[in-house]
Amino acid sequence: MSEVFSKSMARNIYFGGSMFFVFLFLGLTWHTNKELPKTDNRQAITEEVALGKKVWEENNCVGCHSLLGEGAYFAPELGNVYKRFGNSKEAIKAFMKSRPVEGIPGRRSMPQFNLTEEELDAIAEFLKYSSEIDAAGWPPNIQG
Amino acid sequence: MSTLKYQSQAVAKPYFIAAIGLFVGQIIFGLILGLQYVWGDFLFPEIPFNVARMVHTNLLIVWLLFGFFGAAYYMVPEESQRELHSPKLAMVLFWVFLIAGALTVVGYLAVPYATLAKITGNDLLPTMGREFLEQPTITKVGIVVVALGFLYNIAMTILPGRKTVVNVVLLTGLVGLAVLFLFSFYNPINLVKDKFYWWWVVHLWVEGVWELILGAILAYVLIKTTGIDREVVDKWLYLIVAMAFITGIIGTGHHYYWIGTPEYWQLFGSVFSALEPIPFFMMTLLAFGAVGKRKRDHPNKATVLWAMGTGVMAFLGAGVWGFLHTLSPVNFYTHGTQITAAHGHMAFYGAYAMIVITIISYAMPYLRGQGNAASWKQQYVEMWSFWLMTISMVFITLFLTGAGILQTWLQRFDDGLPFMVVQDKIAIFYWMREVAGVVFFLGLILYIVSFFVKGEKNEKGIA
Numbered sequence: 262m263s264e265v266f267s268k269s270m271a272r273n274i275y276f277g278g279s280m281f282f283v284f285l286f287l288g289l290t291w292h293t294n295k296e297l298p299k300t301d302n303r304q305a306i307t308e309e310v311a312l313g314k315k316v317w318e319e320n321n322c323v324g325c326h327s328l329l330g331e332g333a334y335f336a337p338e339l340g341n342v343y344k345r346f347g348n349s350k351e352a353i354k355a356f357m358k359s360r361p362v363e364g365i366p367g368r369r370s371m372p373q374f375n376l377t378e379e380e381l382d383a384i385a386e387f388l389k390y391s392s393e394i395d396a397a398g399w400p401p402n403i404q405g
Numbered sequence: 406m407s408t409l410k411y412q413s414q415a416v417a418k419p420y421f422i423a424a425i426g427l428f429v430g431q432i433i434f435g436l437i438l439g440l441q442y443v444w445g446d447f448l449f450p451e452i453p454f455n456v457a458r459m460v461h462t463n464l465l466i467v468w469l470l471f472g473f474f475g476a477a478y479y480m481v482p483e484e485s486q487r488e489l490h491s492p493k494l495a496m497v498l499f500w501v502f503l504i505a506g507a508l509t510v511v512g513y514l515a516v517p518y519a520t521l522a523k524i525t526g527n528d529l530l531p532t533m534g535r536e537f538l539e540q541p542t543i544t545k546v547g548i549v550v551v552a553l554g555f556l557y558n559i560a561m562t563i564l565p566g567r568k569t570v571v572n573v574v575l576l577t578g579l580v581g582l583a584v585l586f587l588f589s590f591y592n593p594i595n596l597v598k599d600k601f602y603w604w605w606v607v608h609l610w611v612e613g614v615w616e617l618i619l620g621a622i623l624a625y626v627l628i629k630t631t632g633i634d635r636e637v638v639d640k641w642l643y644l645i646v647a648m649a650f651i652t653g654i655i656g657t658g659h660h661y662y663w664i665g666t667p668e669y670w671q672l673f674g675s676v677f678s679a680l681e682p683i684p685f686f687m688m689t690l691l692a693f694g695a696v697g698k699r700k701r702d703h704p705n706k707a708t709v710l711w712a713m714g715t716g717v718m719a720f721l722g723a724g725v726w727g728f729l730h731t732l733s734p735v736n737f738y739t740h741g742t743q744i745t746a747a748h749g750h751m752a753f754y755g756a757y758a759m760i761v762i763t764i765i766s767y768a769m770p771y772l773r774g775q776g777n778a779a780s781w782k783q784q785y786v787e788m789w790s791f792w793l794m795t796i797s798m799v800f801i802t803l804f805l806t807g808a809g810i811l812q813t814w815l816q817r818f819d820d821g822l823p824f825m826v827v828q829d830k831i832a833i834f835y836w837m838r839e840v841a842g843v844v845f846f847l848g849l850i851l852y853i854v855s856f857f858v859k860g861e862k863n864e865k866g867i868a
């Protein structure tokens with residue numbers, strides 16, 4: 262094989278192949294960005310959603326939960342929790358407010374984050390926004 | 406007495422020691438996590454699961470980076486046939502990185518995450534709170550600074566020196582690592598966009614540029630231990646990294662099925678990511694081919710074992726377990742279940758943890774002045790640790806896969822049972838995973854013990 266297939270041919274496949282697929286990927290990225298408004302529910306993004314995302318991040322919710330299937334697998338999927346809780350922001354807020362500080366003996370427990378009313382509203386609004394992203398029919402059922 | 410060809414290679418040693426130390430920390434927190442899976446309020450509320458998880462995954466990434474840096478500092482002078490541009494800079498960056506890393510972990514453990522976000526000024530440039538990228542923004546800046554200093558040092562050594570394929574591929578991989586990390590600073594409010602570019606760090610690292618680093622280290626160790634012809638290895642290395650990019654770049658699409666991106670990604674992602682096992686399989690072939698046709702018997706048998714093990718385990722963890730859930734009709738059901746965790750564990754261990762241990766195993770005897778290999782007794786213990794860690798990782802993967810199949814079946818089909826109900830039903834698998842985890846930890850302890858085993862000096866063979 263060494264005579265027929267030289268090192269410089271291998272190198273050319275590497276350079277050429279990589280370049281081609283980098284540019285194809287950039288092209289697809291450009292196209293995806295163009296198409297996103299149809300599915301990403303951007304019209305629902307408000308100041309409140311932005312605050313909600315910040316609360317989500319600054320309490321590291323993704324360290325236990327998944328969101329659209331990404332994150333941790335210790336606690337339920339939250340991309341569709343708004344729907345699972347009967348399309349109710351109040352139910353989400355009530356759940357978060359009622360977490361015992363010392364946890365539930367022997368059970369996986371969610372911390373009490375002591376969020377303000379404004380932050381609770383924002384996180385609920387953020388989860389509502391997330392649940393209305395068009396995720397190609399995922400999750401398979403309401404359990405997430 | 407050091408037995409190094411180039412004295413500046415010595416800076417690799419503290420990097421390797423730090424890597425092993427942080428690895429121990431990672432596994433201790435892994436065991437805490439595993440216990441919290443079945444004993445829900447263990448250490449609650451002092452160390453909630455999310456905090457322990459950040460420590461576990463971030464320590465993993467940081468110790469692998471220490472390993473990559475150390476590997477580069479060790480390999481590059483020898484490959485370029487000249488001393489490292491600045492050993493002093495390498496040592497300064499070592500301490501900066503270690504202290505920044507330690508402070509970050511202390512921050513995770515000492516204060517609530519929201520407090521950490523506040524005192525580190527996450528408001529100014531919010532980048533925190535996303536999986537694997539939990540570090541305070543200022544820590545991320547520190548990582549960039551360390552990476553730039555490191556790249557400067559390595560490039561200034563490589564460019565004026567002998568340019569080998571190993572060096573060029575290694576440098577390309579390291580530059581890619583640093584460049585892609587910059588996307589961790591992009592955090593749009595739009596969740597779909599946030600996720601889209603988050604994968605440019607995570608996927609394009611492990612299924613892109615890191616494969617170059619992996620391939621370069623593997624090629625280097627095989628050249629040194631088997632005496633295989635450089636021409637042959639070079640060709641293989643080019644083809645391996647070519648296949649990594651050809652399949653892995655568009656393969657990113659396997660993360661764009663269900664996050665609000667256009668549905669054509671289901672086709673592109675499935676087709677290309679299904680081919681991603683190819684470069685990993687080629688690495689296995691290269692390792693076994695090189696050892697089978699070896700021109701010398703290097704006395705460091707432990708290194709050869711680690712190198713072949715990397716080939717096999719990377720192919721199993723990334724290739725086979727990745728393929729298992731990568732086609733979109735399968736991923737629809739398995740997305741974000743314990744199947745993902747099973748794959749993540751075996752792939753990270755088999756590819757990246759093992760390649761770092763491989764280069765440490767090869768370089769340490771030289772760095773410690775033991776000649777070209779440690780004593781047989783020491784190698785014997787090291788090989789035991791190889792089997793303990795590797796076999797227990799196989800079992801961790803199998804138990805998580807069992808848990809994942811049941812979870813998918815019970816929770817995702819038909820109406821499905823609630824998440825926590827299913828978790829209770831599959832708890833036995835989590836117990837077994839934890840037992841396997843304890844064995845893994847014992848293997849790691851044995852690995853450390855191996856460095857302190859005394860025995861007849863081993864001088865047989867060639868340097």
Ligand code: HEM
Binds near residue numbers: 332333439465842
């Ligand atoms: C004693 C052995 C270990 C135990 C018990 C353990 C346990 C865990 C647990 C419980 C999680 C969180 C899963 C979740 O989000 O619900 C996790 C995550 C993770 N661990 Fe480990 N771990 C161990 C060793 C390792 C090793 C050796 C590696 C790699 C070299 C590793 C890499 C990871 C990675 C990459 C994740 C994130 C996975 C994902 O997001 O899918 N762990 N580990």
Ligand code: HEM
Binds near residue numbers: 748
């Ligand atoms: C050494 C290389 C690899 C490593 C270290 C690795 C690691 C990981 C990790 C940690 C995750 C979980 C990410 C998260 O937390 O969301 C993941 C997800 C995934 N990986 Fe890999 N991987 C590798 C290679 C591959 C390959 C070659 C394939 C395909 C053949 C693959 C297919 C997947 C898929 C489909 C997912 C998404 C799972 C889901 O939907 O939940 N991986 N990988």
Ligand SMILES: [Fe+2]
Binds near residue numbers: 608659
């Ligand atoms: Fe991926």
